[in-house]
Amino acid sequence: MRTLTLLLLGAIGCTAAKAGEAPKRAAFDPPDAAAIPAGALGDSIRLGQRVLTQTQLYAKAWVGNGLNCTSCHLNAGRTQNAAPWVGIYGVFPEYRSRSGSVNSLQDRVNDCFVRSMNGRPLPDNSAEMEGIVAYMAWLSRGVPTGVDVEGRGFRRIVSAHVPDEVHGKQVFADKCTACHGTEGQGRQAADGGYAFPALWGPNSFNIGAGMARLGNASAFVRWNMPLGQGGTLSDEDALDVSAYFTRQPRPDFADKGKDWPKGGKPADSRY
Numbered sequence: 001m002r003t004l005t006l007l008l009l010g011a012i013g014c015t016a017a018k019a020g021e022a023p024k025r026a027a028f029d030p031p032d033a034a035a036i037p038a039g040a041l042g043d044s045i046r047l048g049q050r051v052l053t054q055t056q057l058y059a060k061a062w063v064g065n066g067l068n069c070t071s072c073h074l075n076a077g078r079t080q081n082a083a084p085w086v087g088i089y090g091v092f093p094e095y096r097s098r099s100g101s102v103n104s105l106q107d108r109v110n111d112c113f114v115r116s117m118n119g120r121p122l123p124d125n126s127a128e129m130e131g132i133v134a135y136m137a138w139l140s141r142g143v144p145t146g147v148d149v150e151g152r153g154f155r156r157i158v159s160a161h162v163p164d165e166v167h168g169k170q171v172f173a174d175k176c177t178a179c180h181g182t183e184g185q186g187r188q189a190a191d192g193g194y195a196f197p198a199l200w201g202p203n204s205f206n207i208g209a210g211m212a213r214l215g216n217a218s219a220f221v222r223w224n225m226p227l228g229q230g231g232t233l234s235d236e237d238a239l240d241v242s243a244y245f246t247r248q249p250r251p252d253f254a255d256k257g258k259d260w261p262k263g264g265k266p267a268d269s270r271y
Contacts, residue, residue, distance in 0.1 A: 048135030080151025168244030208253030
């Protein structure tokens with residue numbers, strides 16, 4: 001994996017921030033899909049893209065629900081404020097309080113597989129994992145290492161509003177059921193997969209997923225939902241509907257007792 005990392009740094013144009021230079025946010029400028037290189041590196045990048053966008057097809061052995069990675073990381077990880085992968089390659093390794101340790105990018109990917117995908121970790125040396133890393137590195141071309149891009153993660157809601165699950169249920173009925181079903185079960189496609197993901201129940205993310213937390217879910221909903229109409233809900237509506245769907249039944253996370261071993265557990269954790 002170290003060899004792959006060095007090859008990627010040279011091949012796709014990742015740069016290092018200058019010594020002594022204060023970290024800045026880089027512009028959000030993902031490369032065009034036509035710029036994927038030819039040859040073995042390009043093949044790996046394209047495989048990674050397929051794994052992330054069609055996870056049920058290309059990584060089913062490691063998935064335990066009905067989601068694809070792009071159920072949350074919209075537009076193949078190319079949408080601001082929807083946990084994009086643009087620039088993500090250069091910020092790892094990174095300390096994370098949830099694990100209480102420094103995580104590699106592979107650790108972070110597998111964290112999503114065991115939580116958001118309710119599955120199991122991919123081997124670091126698998127073609128699928130190497131492809132994921134290659135794709136994320138390619139998306140990060142030109143972004144200095146150690147520098148965040150504009151729109152990384154989620155655009156948080158800052159509000160004193162106390163979430164109202166009763167009103168959230170009504171918002172869900174009005175705005176969400178067309179895609180996610182009246183019981184949050186999602187909408188299945190003709191091929192048996194999901195055209196729109198389940199928001200709770202056995203085919204959704206487990207309680208250890210980041211999206212199970214109100215802060216993450218409401219920020220994602222506020223700026224990205226309904227799909228194609230991001231930004232149309234108010235802060236209050238986004239908080240209310242997120243309080244409603246995040247508290248619905250979903251799979252447990254067996255290793256939840258190992259989280260935040262050094263403290264700092266957020267107030268909106270599901271456990």
